[in-house]
Amino acid sequence: MPALRQLAAGAFQRAQARFRRQRMERFARRFRIGETTTILDIGGLPGTWTGLFPAPRVTLLNLPTALNLAGRGSLPWILADACQLPCADRSFDIVFSNSVIEHLGTAERQRQFAREVMRAGRGFFIQTPDRAFPLEQHLWTPFVHWLPKRLAKAMVEKFTVWEWVVRPGGPERRFYLSHCLDDVRLLDARELAAMFPGAVIQRERWLGLPKSLIALKLP
Secondary structure: OHHHHHHHHHHHHHHHHHHHHHHHHHHHHHHOOOOOOEEEEEOOOHHHHOOOOOOOEEEEEEOHHHHHHHOOOOOOEEEOOOOOOOOOOOOEEEEEEEOOHHHOOOHHHHHHHHHHHHHHEEEEEEEEEEOOOOEEOOOOEEOHHHOOHHHHHHHHHHOOHHHHHHOOOHHHHHHHHHHHHHOOOOEOHHHHHHHOOOOEEEEEEEOOEEEEEEEEEOO
8 A cells, every 4th residue: 555655646746747847848938938037936946947948037935934945045035925025016027826826715815916916027927726627636636626615624534635645644634634625715717817807818738627727928
């Protein structure tokens, strides 16, 4: 059983890494990223930008806990709330965010985040898991995000693929499951488009199914 768990974890991590690498390559081509391009990465970490050439001028915005876990690296950091960006209007060429908006808890905070993104950047690239994808991508468990919250909670307390693979300790398990049930709010394409008026909405697919959504606007 441990070997099977390790195999599942490795396969998932490789798939995620491949999706993210391909996403970054498409992003760089679509936005014609150059060494003078200024980017605010909301919720990002230094590793996201490793290997991208030419390297743009990236500023990371995240919470203090992320800095403690990831280390500062060579990129500048801003420690702030993603819904209250401490920067002037249109102060970056691109505001970039990968899998952040779904963690903000409420629709109002998601709309506030979207307003701040559109205010701070001349263009933007916002990715989030697609609610239409049958696998809940934080818990690695099929269909649970389509259930009423009461049923989802009962199911998650008994089993998730994430817990089977990761084998978390008690405090980590309680925190993560609570966050996924109470704070993660997945979006569909129509809701994302409403939050970013005028944006192009793209879908990333896996086996023909809509895995992720991207709202983008060129500078």
